[in-house]
Structure formats: structure tokens, C-alpha cells
Amino acid sequence: MDVLIFIVSGTLAAATALIFAAMGELVAEKSGVLNLGIEGMMATGAAMGFVALSLSGSYTVGFLAAAVLGCLLSMIHAVLTLVFRADQTASGLAIGILGLGLSSAIGKRYEGRTVEGLPELDFGPLSDIPIIGPMFFQQDIMVYLSIVLIFVTWYVVTRTKLGLVIRAIGESPENAHALGLKVRLVRAGCVGFGGAMAGIGGAYMSTAYTPLWAEGMIAGRGWIVVALTVFGTWIVPRVAFGAYLFGSMSLLELSIQAFGWNIPSQAMSVMPYVVTIIMLAVISRNLAFIRLNSPASLGAVLKIS
Amino acid sequence: MSRLVIEARPERSVWAPIQVSLLAVFLTCLGGSVLFMIYGVSPLKGLDAIFIDPLRTSYGIGEILLKMAPLLLIAQGLAIGFRAQIWNIGAEGQLIVGAIAATALAIQFQGTTSPLLLPAMVLAGMIGGMCWAGIAALLRAQFNANEILVTFMLTSVALQLLYYLIGGPMRDPGGFNFPQSIRFDPAAKFPILIEGTRVNASIFIGLAASAIAVVFVQRSFVSYKMSVGGIAPAAATYAGFSSKKAIWLALLISGGAAGMAGVGEVSGPLGMLQRNISPGYGYAGIIVAVLGGLHPIGIIFASALMALVYVGGDFALLSVGVPNAVTGIFQGMLLTFYLACSFLLTSRIRWIKPDDLKQEAMAD
Known part of the structure; x- marks a missing residue:
């Protein structure tokens, strides 16, 4: 039973950063903008969140600062792709590189320091329920907020007029523009939301999950997030499921060490990347299925004047 | 009412791309000045440290050529x-796998003085890089898996593979358990070109690749x-140009070039396989x-410019004390500003005065 508790509670915590960033990226991609700079925005968020928390002592300030900086970085992407009609791939890579440089500059003096991790929420007697308590009611607030975010994203994207507008713009920005929809404004909003969420996801890594800042600590999670949107074929529940799947995988490494199996640690470290590659190949194999689900204008240069 | 309008350029000037690049460099310098001010360094002093200082000494120029070699090869x-x-x-x-493949030969033929060892290592590095990129080509061509994501993931795998190899199978048995390979024999290293610097002959591979690239791009039907x-x-599909062939060619060529760049590092300034073989040359490329x-x-x-930024970043760390994280920010700014400016290649911004509008209205 202990193992099950460890797996469930560990997965929830490990997936939280992925959920935040993935929901943000999903919304941006639904509007037709691919943002490959998630890794850089998460790293910047992680550094900024850690520094803001160290300086202010407030988690709220930490997460807000991370969200604001992530959003600002993503705005560069929005301006490049929406105003200057730059290639979305190149622009995403640019802010990714910019973000990584920025994160290392921001966090330089805080390298290797630690802070107290985000405390668990107190649910009173609920936390004491055997099995269920330690699994679900001994987590920090961001874990629950990430679950709320999944439902909100799903609801907004599939059940509201705003969601319809976003999807219409993602399918055909030219037609949406002809209908009088504010294509650039909505896309910028979606990209900004993605940036803010990536920033929060990064900050969760540095202030709650590992509570420390170290350069390169995002370790490819931003790219896994981009892969998750393909893996989940742009459907909210599937993307969330993918995030939990990858969250559970990072536990594997810890468990193997705990059991004392004689496997090189590097073999465990490559697991998330190898699984991502295999998953991508398996999911993408069915070209018709991908074409059916992906926003039709995803990655294309905006052609409206 | 006068206003700004964005309109398509009727024709494209030959010099436009160069102007755009120079504009991007100028804007990066402006952005860099702000960065230096944040660090409390006079912008002129900071820019001098990054862009001019390395050019003052033969050592600095040597370092630039040294860093230019892998960048040139990878980028081509x-x-x-x-x-x-x-x-x-x-x-x-791909650079890492190329370096690993070349190191395997250097270890296998330890003690040899054969002049064939180095060419064999370069070939091994090229094949290593091609194989690594070939995985992405196979997955993209056969399974439609996004090559951006796959090549990135493979880089993470390559890094772990490197850590595993230098921690075990390829570790120097007489190296006090340090995670590094044996020091390469002279036969396994590129000869130094200029005494007193670290510039080695690997830059010729980059220059040769550039010459081949010129011919390939301008003259070959495949490239067209x-x-x-x-x-x-x-249009390409309609004309019957195979996209699968393009995928394979693009990834194999770039993978092979990156693999050779990896050989240039282990057989050049490093002289061994170790944890840090590249300060991000693959991304800077x-x-x-x-x-x-x-x-x-x-x-x-x-x-050459990017190599200057690399070396200048190190110089700035020593002379004006800004952390070399600025190198990354400068690189990011260069690309960002270039993308913003390249908009001017196809469009132009024009200020329309009320009179012009009237004239245009009359013309209509």
C-alpha cells in the first residue's frame, strides 16, 4: 500500500509543473501559434520565482513574478509572429535561447541556495483518512490549482464562446478575420496565457518541487510539454493524462534507486526522452488522425494584413 | 490623416539581407547596452570588452578561429x-555522438603514429553524427514524428550516453576515476596552425564544407x-519532388557535419572525451x-560574429566582471532582432501623408 501511496502522491506533485505549462501551450496552439520557447520560459519562471520568493518571502509574489516574466517573454514571440510575420519555429527557438540566457543571469547569485518548499494544505481530518489522505490530501495548493486549471481549460476551450473563437482562429485565421474576429488580439492573449502558465510551471519546480535554483534544472521539461500537446492530440483530458503519465515516469528513477537495482542511473534518466520519442512516433504515425485533430493553421505564417 | 502603412516590397535588393543582419547586430548592441547598465558597467566599456577586446591580441583572434570552426561546420x-x-x-x-565515435577509435588505436588515424576519426565522427540524426530522419519519414522534438530528445539521450561512457567503458583506467577518457596521442589530434594559439586544422573542414555548400546550394538540382x-x-509534391528524400538528406548532412564538429573538439582543444565537450555549439549553430x-x-x-560573442563573453567576465550568462542573452537577442528585422526583406513601412492619400484616391 505504501508503494501505491508513494506513486499516486508523487505523480500528482511531479506532474504539476507539466500540467501548468501544457495547458498554457495547448491554449496557444489551439489559437494556431506554436511556441517552442516553453523550455526558456519555464527556466526564466523558475529563476524569477525563486529569486522573488527569496527576496519577499511570499509564495504569491514568487508565482506572480514568474507568471509576469513568462508572459513578457511570450509577448516577444507574439510580436515576432503576429506583427513581423516571423516563422513560428524560428521565433520560438529564439525566445527559448533568450529565456535560458535570462534565467542563468537572473539566478546567478542564487545558484545552489535553497528555500523552504511550498507547505502542504491543511485539510484537517481529511488528511488523516488512511490511504486516501496521504494520496490526495497532503499536497500543496498548486497541485490542486493545476487540477482546477485542467477543468477550466477544458470548459473554456470546449464549452464557451471564447473557446469557439480561439478554435475558429486556430482553424482558419483568414476566415475568422473576415468574420470580424480580432485574430491578432486573441492570438496574443492565448500566447500570453501560455507564457504565464509556463512561468508558473517553472516556478513550481524551483519553489515547491525541488525547492532550489540550479541552472538547467528544467532539463527538457519544456520540450516534453510541447510533445505532450501532440501526444494528447490537442484534446485537454488526453494532454492532462499524458502529463500524469510523464510525472509517474520521473518517479521510476527514484524507485529504482530505492530498490537498489543495479541499473546505470543514466539509463533511468533517458527514460522520459526515449518514451517521448516512441510515443511521438506511435501517435504521429496516423497522419489522418493528426490532421483531423491539430489546429489547421498551427505553425503557419499569418496571412491577414 | 497621415498614417503608417505596411506594404509588400515590389522587388528585393541583393544587399537587403546584409542590411538586415547589420541592423540586427546594431539593435543587439543597443539591447546589450541596457544589459550592461543593469550590471552597473558602462555600456561602451562592456561592448568594447565583447566586440573589440578579443580582436586586439593574437590569442583572442586564435580563440575566435577556434570557436568558429565548429560553428561554421554545424551551421552550414x-x-x-x-x-x-x-x-x-x-x-x-549529433556533435556528442560524433565525438564519442572518434574517441572510440583513438582509444582502440592508442599508441599508433599512423597519419591515417585522424582522417579515420573524422570519418567515424561523421558517421556517428549521421546515425544519430538518421534516427530522427527515419522517425520523421516513416512515422511522421516531428523532427524538432525528436532531435531535441535525442540530444538529451546523447548527453546521458556520454556520461555513462566516460564514467565506465571509456574512462581512463589510469585517471584516478575522473570521468574522462585517456589523453589523445598526437596522431589523434589536429595539428596546431599558429604557434602560441590553440587554432587547429579543423577550421579547414569548416571552410571546405562552406565551399561545398556554395556549390551544392547554387548549382545542384537536389538543393533546388x-x-x-x-x-x-x-508545389513540390505536385512536381513529384520526394519529401522523404529531402528529410533524409537534410538530417544526414547536418548530422554528419555536427559529428565532424565533435571530432574537432575532442581532437582539438580538449584532447580527450570529457563531460563538457561543447558550450552549446549545437544550439548556437x-x-x-x-x-x-x-x-x-x-x-x-x-x-565569425558568433565566435566573437563567445570569446567576448569570456573576456567581459574577466575584464568588466559581468557573468558570462550575457553570452546566452546576446545570442538570443541576435536571433530575436534578426527575425524582427527580416520582416523588412519582404515588406516596407511607409509614412503616408494626407496629400498622397488624396492622390491615390484620385488615381483610383
Whole structure:
């Protein structure tokens, strides 16, 4: 039973950063903008969140600062792709590189320091329920907020007029523009939301999950997030499921060490990347299925004047 | 009412790409000045440390040429794919695998003085890089898996593979358990070109690759077909140009080039396989390729500039005390500003006065 508790509670915590960033990226991609700079925005968020928390002592300030900086970085992407009609791939890579440089500059003096991790929420007697308590009611607030975010994203994207507008713009920005929809404004909003969420996801890594800042600590999670949107074929529940799947995988490494199996640690470290590659190949194999689900204008240069 | 309008350029000037690149460099300097002010360093002093200081000494110039070699090689390879809209962002991983393959030969033939060892290592590195990129090509061509994501993931795998090998099978038995390979024999290293510097003959591979790239891009039908595939995929399909062939070619060429760049590192300044073989050359290569306008000649200048930023970043750390994280920010700014400015290649901004509007209205 202990193992099950460890797996469930560990997965929830490990997936939280992925959920935040993935929901943000999903919304941006639904509007037709691919943002490959998630890794850089998460790293910047992680550094900024850690520094803001160290300086202010407030988690709220930490997460807000991370969200604001992530959003600002993503705005560069929005301006490049929406105003200057730059290639979305190149622009995403640019802010990714910019973000990584920025994160290392921001966090330089805080390298290797630690802070107290985000405390668990107190649910009173609920936390004491055997099995269920330690699994679900001994987590920090961001874990629950990430679950709320999944439902909100799903609801907004599939059940509201705003969601319809976003999807219409993602399918055909030219037609949406002809209908009088504010294509650039909505896309910028979606990209900004993605940036803010990536920033929060990064900050969760540095202030709650590992509570420390170290350069390169995002370790490819931003790219896994981009892969998750393909893996989940742009459907909210599937993307969330993918995030939990990858969250559970990072536990594997810890468990193997705990059991004392004689496997090189590097073999465990490559697991998330190898699984991502295999998953991508398996999911993408069915070209018709991908074409059916992906926003039709995803990655294309905006052609409206 | 006068207003700004954005309109398409009727024709494209030959010099436009160069103007755009220079404008991007100028804007980066402006952005860099702000950065230096944040660090409390006078902008002029900071820019001097990064862009001018390295050029003052022969040591500095040597370091620039040393760093230019891998950047040039990687960027020439990547540009061929980028033109076809095939984005290999995993040159870093292909560089690592190339270095590993070459090291395997250096260890196997330890003690030899044969002049054939180095060429064999370069070949092994090229094949290593091609194999690593070939995985992405196979997955993209056969399974439609996004090559951007796959090449990135493969870089992470390559890094772990490197850590495993230098921690075990390839570790120097007499090296006090340090995670590094044996020191290479002279026969396994590129000869030094200029005494007193670390410049080695590997830069000739980069220059040769540039010459080949010029011929390949300007003269070959294959390259033309790939470009059409990048600019107008529907037209390419209609003309019967195979997209699978383009994918394989783009990834194998760029992978092979990155692999050879890896050999240049282990057989050059490092002289062994160790944890840090590259300060992000694979990623900087992407910037160099784009900044050079995806043109072989442009890339030569862009790689020199990027090498200068690398060396200048180190110089700035020593002389004015700004952390070398500024190197990364400068690189990011160069690419960002270039993308913003390249908008001017196809469009122009015009200030329309009320009189002009009236005239245009009358013309209508």
C-alpha cells in the first residue's frame, strides 16, 4: 500500500509543473501559434520565482513574478509572429535561447541556495483518512490549482464562446478575420496565457518541487510539454493524462534507486526522452488522425494584413 | 490623416539581407547596452570588452578561429535543412555522438603514429553524427514524428550516453576515476596552425564544407528541389519532388557535419572525451544559420560574429566582471532582432501623408 501511496502522491506533485505549462501551450496552439520557447520560459519562471520568493518571502509574489516574466517573454514571440510575420519555429527557438540566457543571469547569485518548499494544505481530518489522505490530501495548493486549471481549460476551450473563437482562429485565421474576429488580439492573449502558465510551471519546480535554483534544472521539461500537446492530440483530458503519465515516469528513477537495482542511473534518466520519442512516433504515425485533430493553421505564417 | 502603412516590397535588393543582419547586430548592441547598465558597467566599456577586446591580441583572434570552426561546420549543415523547413535542433547531440565515435577509435588505436588515424576519426565522427540524426530522419519519414522534438530528445539521450561512457567503458583506467577518457596521442589530434594559439586544422573542414555548400546550394538540382519543398510544399509534391528524400538528406548532412564538429573538439582543444565537450555549439549553430540568411557565404560571417560573442563573453567576465550568462542573452537577442528585422526583406513601412492619400484616391 505504501508503494501505491508513494506513486499516486508523487505523480500528482511531479506532474504539476507539466500540467501548468501544457495547458498554457495547448491554449496557444489551439489559437494556431506554436511556441517552442516553453523550455526558456519555464527556466526564466523558475529563476524569477525563486529569486522573488527569496527576496519577499511570499509564495504569491514568487508565482506572480514568474507568471509576469513568462508572459513578457511570450509577448516577444507574439510580436515576432503576429506583427513581423516571423516563422513560428524560428521565433520560438529564439525566445527559448533568450529565456535560458535570462534565467542563468537572473539566478546567478542564487545558484545552489535553497528555500523552504511550498507547505502542504491543511485539510484537517481529511488528511488523516488512511490511504486516501496521504494520496490526495497532503499536497500543496498548486497541485490542486493545476487540477482546477485542467477543468477550466477544458470548459473554456470546449464549452464557451471564447473557446469557439480561439478554435475558429486556430482553424482558419483568414476566415475568422473576415468574420470580424480580432485574430491578432486573441492570438496574443492565448500566447500570453501560455507564457504565464509556463512561468508558473517553472516556478513550481524551483519553489515547491525541488525547492532550489540550479541552472538547467528544467532539463527538457519544456520540450516534453510541447510533445505532450501532440501526444494528447490537442484534446485537454488526453494532454492532462499524458502529463500524469510523464510525472509517474520521473518517479521510476527514484524507485529504482530505492530498490537498489543495479541499473546505470543514466539509463533511468533517458527514460522520459526515449518514451517521448516512441510515443511521438506511435501517435504521429496516423497522419489522418493528426490532421483531423491539430489546429489547421498551427505553425503557419499569418496571412491577414 | 497621415498614417503608417505596411506594404509588400515590389522587388528585393541583393544587399537587403546584409542590411538586415547589420541592423540586427546594431539593435543587439543597443539591447546589450541596457544589459550592461543593469550590471552597473558602462555600456561602451562592456561592448568594447565583447566586440573589440578579443580582436586586439593574437590569442583572442586564435580563440575566435577556434570557436568558429565548429560553428561554421554545424551551421552550414543545418542551413541546408532549414531551407527545406526541416528543423534539426539536435546538432548538439549529433556533435556528442560524433565525438564519442572518434574517441572510440583513438582509444582502440592508442599508441599508433599512423597519419591515417585522424582522417579515420573524422570519418567515424561523421558517421556517428549521421546515425544519430538518421534516427530522427527515419522517425520523421516513416512515422511522421516531428523532427524538432525528436532531435531535441535525442540530444538529451546523447548527453546521458556520454556520461555513462566516460564514467565506465571509456574512462581512463589510469585517471584516478575522473570521468574522462585517456589523453589523445598526437596522431589523434589536429595539428596546431599558429604557434602560441590553440587554432587547429579543423577550421579547414569548416571552410571546405562552406565551399561545398556554395556549390551544392547554387548549382545542384537536389538543393533546388529541397528549397521548393520548404517554400511551397504543395508545389513540390505536385512536381513529384520526394519529401522523404529531402528529410533524409537534410538530417544526414547536418548530422554528419555536427559529428565532424565533435571530432574537432575532442581532437582539438580538449584532447580527450570529457563531460563538457561543447558550450552549446549545437544550439548556437541554429542562430548562426538563421543570422547568415541560410546562405553559405552569409554563414561564414555569422559564425565569425558568433565566435566573437563567445570569446567576448569570456573576456567581459574577466575584464568588466559581468557573468558570462550575457553570452546566452546576446545570442538570443541576435536571433530575436534578426527575425524582427527580416520582416523588412519582404515588406516596407511607409509614412503616408494626407496629400498622397488624396492622390491615390484620385488615381483610383
